[in-house]
Amino acid sequence: MDAIGVFDSGVGGLTVAAALRRRLPRESILYLGDTARLPYGSKSPETVTRYTLRNIEFLVERGVKAVVVACNTASALALPRLVPDLHLELPTWGVIEPGARKAASVTRGRVGIIATDATVRSDAYPRALRALRPDLEILSQPCPLFVPLVEEGWYDDPITEQIAERYLRPLLDARVDTLVLGCTHYPLLVPVLRRVAGPDVTLVDSAEAVAEVVAAGLTEGGIESASPPSGRPEHHVCVTDAGEKFHQLAGRILGEDVTLEWVEVT
Amino acid sequence: MDAIGVFDSGVGGLTVAAALRRRLPRESILYLGDTARLPYGSKSPETVTRYTLRNIEFLVERGVKAVVVACNTASALALPRLVPDLHLELPTWGVIEPGARKAASVTRGRVGIIATDATVRSDAYPRALRALRPDLEILSQPCPLFVPLVEEGWYDDPITEQIAERYLRPLLDARVDTLVLGCTHYPLLVPVLRRVAGPDVTLVDSAEAVAEVVAAGLTEGGIESASPPSGRPEHHVCVTDAGEKFHQLAGRILGEDVTLEWVEVT
Numbered sequence: 226m227d228a229i230g231v232f233d234s235g236v237g238g239l240t241v242a243a244a245l246r247r248r249l250p251r252e253s254i255l256y257l258g259d260t261a262r263l264p265y266g267s268k269s270p271e272t273v274t275r276y277t278l279r280n281i282e283f284l285v286e287r288g289v290k291a292v293v294v295a296c297n298t299a300s301a302l303a304l305p306r307l308v309p310d311l312h313l314e315l316p317t318w319g320v321i322e323p324g325a326r327k328a329a330s331v332t333r334g335r336v337g338i339i340a341t342d343a344t345v346r347s348d349a350y351p352r353a354l355r356a357l358r359p360d361l362e363i364l365s366q367p368c369p370l371f372v373p374l375v376e377e378g379w380y381d382d383p384i385t386e387q388i389a390e391r392y393l394r395p396l397l398d399a400r401v402d403t404l405v406l407g408c409t410h411y412p413l414l415v416p417v418l419r420r421v422a423g424p425d426v427t428l429v430d431s432a433e434a435v436a437e438v439v440a441a442g443l444t445e446g447g448i449e450s451a452s453p454p455s456g457r458p459e460h461h462v463c464v465t466d467a468g469e470k471f472h473q474l475a476g477r478i479l480g481e482d483v484t485l486e487w488v489e490v491t
Numbered sequence: 492m493d494a495i496g497v498f499d500s501g502v503g504g505l506t507v508a509a510a511l512r513r514r515l516p517r518e519s520i521l522y523l524g525d526t527a528r529l530p531y532g533s534k535s536p537e538t539v540t541r542y543t544l545r546n547i548e549f550l551v552e553r554g555v556k557a558v559v560v561a562c563n564t565a566s567a568l569a570l571p572r573l574v575p576d577l578h579l580e581l582p583t584w585g586v587i588e589p590g591a592r593k594a595a596s597v598t599r600g601r602v603g604i605i606a607t608d609a610t611v612r613s614d615a616y617p618r619a620l621r622a623l624r625p626d627l628e629i630l631s632q633p634c635p636l637f638v639p640l641v642e643e644g645w646y647d648d649p650i651t652e653q654i655a656e657r658y659l660r661p662l663l664d665a666r667v668d669t670l671v672l673g674c675t676h677y678p679l680l681v682p683v684l685r686r687v688a689g690p691d692v693t694l695v696d697s698a699e700a701v702a703e704v705v706a707a708g709l710t711e712g713g714i715e716s717a718s719p720p721s722g723r724p725e726h727h728v729c730v731t732d733a734g735e736k737f738h739q740l741a742g743r744i745l746g747e748d749v750t751l752e753w754v755e756v757t
Binding site for chain 1: 527
């Protein structure tokens with residue numbers, strides 16, 4: 226189908242799909258949300274790796290030309306294990322490296338990472354940042370309640386703000402100047418995070434950075450879509466479990482009503 | 492192995508296992524926490540039914556003599572579908588009916604149900620309650636943040652209390668006199684729920700009621716354990732994903748250190 230395959234544990238990766246659509250308006254996107262097994266952020270590297278492998282296999286069977294792992298947890302825990310093992314023939318990108326690159330380019334020296342438990346434990350962001358700039362001071366903070374708060378629809382809520390204040394306090398006390406949103410759900414919390422972090426902290430959302438990397442990679446590999454302006458790309462969203470909340474959130478992120486195909490991936 | 496098999500999506504069902512251990516001190520218990528696929532409470536009836544079937548098969552393969560579905564969501568969504576299909580040969584109990592029975596026996600007429608999204612949507616508690624007492628007024632409230640709050644360890648926390656106040660407000664405004672804790676994680680929130688609900692509301696935790704039903708069922712089926720007081724029961728806990736948080740919470744619920752066996756159930 227010549228599409229770019231994108232997957233996440235749930236709805237959050239649609240923030241990456243939306244960035245891809247803006248940056249690459251000619252490309253079709255096949256999105257897979259593994260909603261039957263979400264969240265990944267509280268689970269072990271072995272389990273997340275198994276799920277990631279199955280999701281990539283699903284996308285490959287559907288004939289995608291490239292894969293974007295739009296889930297920070299899967300990018301952090303599974304990609305480093307899978308890529309060498311699989312000798313993946315398709316171009317495959319995660320979200321850690323682009324996000325780290327962007328943070329390294331904007332920070333004045335102190336970077337805070339907010340992410341799921343599993344992503345923080347993996348040390349993937351600090352490792353990627355130190356490889357780019359060994360001079361950086363880096364602090365990480367797991368924020369396990371942020372995903373459920375987004376899924377509850379409490380994006381911009383006084384209770385969410387209190388929770389953000391508690392999570393971010395150690396980072397702000399340490400005077401980080403840059404905050405990496407290390408989970409694809411977190412861009413939905415930007416209004417709250419902006420208020421809590423204040424105007425002097427730069428928020429880094431890796432979605433745009435990922436879209437740049439993918440655009441460059443498609444060109445480099447000679448696989449960018451050459452359809453004329455009249456040829457319309459196709460966007461398709463698959464989920465491993467039905468859910469009204471996914472549907473609502475997907476509409477909010479993509480700015481349009483979304484039809485979901487329910488697929489089984491085990 | 493002649494044990495009672497108990498499963499839940501995660502750690503919460505250990506509150507039921509603990510009640511079984513108190514009520515049936517001679518019985519061995521094999522517990523399965525399906526931590527690789529939790530939570531169930533946000534997922535569809537089809538997916539929860541598939542997971543429940545696999546979990547029961549796992550317990551049956553391990554040779555249990557009876558099954559307790561200690562997960563409210565699985566009891567509400569899956570058991571009504573599975574029991575007629577499977578002609579389960581083993582005695583199998585869920586947690587809805589015992590909890591509803593207890594609530595019906597203590598209420599003065601207005602019952603509030605707090606549970607996961609999926610349990611509330613299933614209408615299982617109101618249906619069970621109306622069958623017992625058609626006169627009851629029943630209100631349900633999904634509380635999707637309670638499980639993540641418990642897993643974050645914020646059992647008794649001002650933020651948790653604010654969230655409980657928001658969730659419980661419609662039930663308290665409607666003057667419920669009884670509140671059913673319709674999720675096995677919620678007993679850990681009793682200090683907060685007690686403060687928010689006030690002294691006039693009776694909290695109903697189905698764990699003890701389930702233990703009574705299981706005790707009666709074992710006797711009725713002639714399969715209660717007859718080991719002499721010197722014979723020690725064996726307790727064993729399996730999980731489908733490793734996790735330090737599970738380990739900590741399990742210790743808190745059971746009051747002892749727990750060894751976990753990591754098993755694959757797909």
